[in-house]
Amino acid sequence: MTRFRAALVGLGFGAEFIPIYQRHPDAEMYAICQRSKQKLDQIGDAFGIERRFQSYEELLKDPDVDFVHINTPIPDHAAMTIAALEAGKHVACTVPMATSVEDCRRIVELCDKTGLKYMMMETVVYSREFLYIKELLEKGELGRLQFLQASHQQDMDGWPGYWPGLPPMHYATHCVGPVLGLPRKDAEYVSCFGSGTIRADMIAIHGSPWAVETAHLKLRNSDLSARIIRSLFDTARQYRESIDVYGSKKAFEWPLIEDEPAVLHTAKKPEPEIPELVRVPDFAHLLPEGIRQFTQKGVYDIAENEHLSFTQGGGHGGSHPHLAHEFLRALAEDRDPWPNARQSANWTCVGILAHESAMAGGERRDLPEWSFSD
Numbered sequence: 140m141t142r143f144r145a146a147l148v149g150l151g152f153g154a155e156f157i158p159i160y161q162r163h164p165d166a167e168m169y170a171i172c173q174r175s176k177q178k179l180d181q182i183g184d185a186f187g188i189e190r191r192f193q194s195y196e197e198l199l200k201d202p203d204v205d206f207v208h209i210n211t212p213i214p215d216h217a218a219m220t221i222a223a224l225e226a227g228k229h230v231a232c233t234v235p236m237a238t239s240v241e242d243c244r245r246i247v248e249l250c251d252k253t254g255l256k257y258m259m260m261e262t263v264v265y266s267r268e269f270l271y272i273k274e275l276l277e278k279g280e281l282g283r284l285q286f287l288q289a290s291h292q293q294d295m296d297g298w299p300g301y302w303p304g305l306p307p308m309h310y311a312t313h314c315v316g317p318v319l320g321l322p323r324k325d326a327e328y329v330s331c332f333g334s335g336t337i338r339a340d341m342i343a344i345h346g347s348p349w350a351v352e353t354a355h356l357k358l359r360n361s362d363l364s365a366r367i368i369r370s371l372f373d374t375a376r377q378y379r380e381s382i383d384v385y386g387s388k389k390a391f392e393w394p395l396i397e398d399e400p401a402v403l404h405t406a407k408k409p410e411p412e413i414p415e416l417v418r419v420p421d422f423a424h425l426l427p428e429g430i431r432q433f434t435q436k437g438v439y440d441i442a443e444n445e446h447l448s449f450t451q452g453g454g455h456g457g458s459h460p461h462l463a464h465e466f467l468r469a470l471a472e473d474r475d476p477w478p479n480a481r482q483s484a485n486w487t488c489v490g491i492l493a494h495e496s497a498m499a500g501g502e503r504r505d506l507p508e509w510s511f512s513d
């Protein structure tokens with residue numbers, strides 16, 4: 140059986156994947172890469188990883204690396220992905236795929252040309268909530284899908300580097316992914332409105348004035364449309380990545396407050412009996428035994444190293460082991476992962492074009508044809 144040699148690039152949030160690859164039967168956790176030597180060595184020592192790179196270019200020259208998993212800052216994703224594909228490596232990359240439509244197109248073309256695999260590691264579509272709704276849909280319990288909406292609201296004031304002033308829709312895949320991913324449809328076109336105003340010093344950075352951006356997406360080859368909502372600054376809201384799904388028989392609504400139960404509505408019941416509070420089950424049974432524990436919060440501190448504080452894993456809906464598993468199985472089975480390059484491009488371009496639409500007063504923006512899968 141082949142074990143695919145992983146090189147993890149960017150060890151902030153990215154380091155959470157190290158113990159998962161170390162325990163996955165299809166992977167060898169081979170190399171790590173990040174800029175500062177001190178943190179590189181701290182993490183390398185804690186997890187017993189010998190191959191360490193401060194230079195991404197050097198890492199790509201190593202013939203033993205089968206795939207890179209990129210978790211570097213947003214502006215680097217596209218260039219690093221393109222360089223890896225040109226060096227003959229498969230790519231898993233955190234969100235978003237790129238910051239321009241043109242870079243998304245280049246990545247799709249490179250995958251077509253080389254046959255290499257690309258997967259955007261969108262956490263929401265492997266969260267336990269998404270997997271629960273998907274199961275309801277597949278069992279026919281939702282009935283006919285009628286509407287989807289998703290929100291991602293987070294106050295990112297004080298976050299470093301590339302975050303200040305970022306147009307909300309430039310980081311929209313946590314909303315776009317689930318509304319397109321559940322019905323497995325492409326977005327055909329988008330119209331977006333901006334609302335409110337952020338502080339002047341923030342506006343100056345990207346020329347993006349809006350506190351909130353809301354978009355409607357028309358789904359291609361479908362009677363469905365979806366709504367997405369994003370805010371990043373100067374808007375009072377607890378961190379929330381939500382999905383609401385309305386079917387003819389049942390509907391799922393995300394809780395208003397973190398860690399409260401979700402609501403499942405059932406049609407054709409007496410009005411007070413329509414809503415029911417539900418605790419979403421875990422989907423660890425879909426994973427190889429060795430990585431099931433990583434669907435839970437708090438299991439990441441296994442290195443018992445005080446410098447490593449892994450808090451996001453279970454917080455992303457237990458998605459990390461599912462993401463790693465999907466990518467590795469795609470390599471092992473020589474099939475496209477989900478989402479593949481084209482789907483990832485369609486999801487990412489929705490956000491880029493939605494912001495363009497908002498800046499043009501809500502004008503419709505069509506998704507590029509090369510981003511369509513069906």
Ligand SMILES: NC(=O)c1ccc[n+]([C@@H]2O[C@H](COP(=O)([O-])OP(=O)(O)OC[C@H]3O[C@@H](n4cnc5c(N)ncnc54)[C@H](O)[C@@H]3O)[C@@H](O)[C@H]2O)c1
Nearest residue numbers: 149150151152153172173174195210211212213233234262
């Ligand atoms: N739910 C999610 O999907 C989710 C959650 C958190 C972060 N992210 C994404 O992960 C990425 C990283 O976020 P973070 O919070 O860990 O950031 P961070 O700033 O904490 O970490 C960035 C890492 O990248 C490394 N790096 C930067 N430039 C590099 C280069 N040229 N070569 C090698 N290494 C380099 C840094 O050394 C550091 O280890 C971002 O793109 C963010 O959008 C996604």
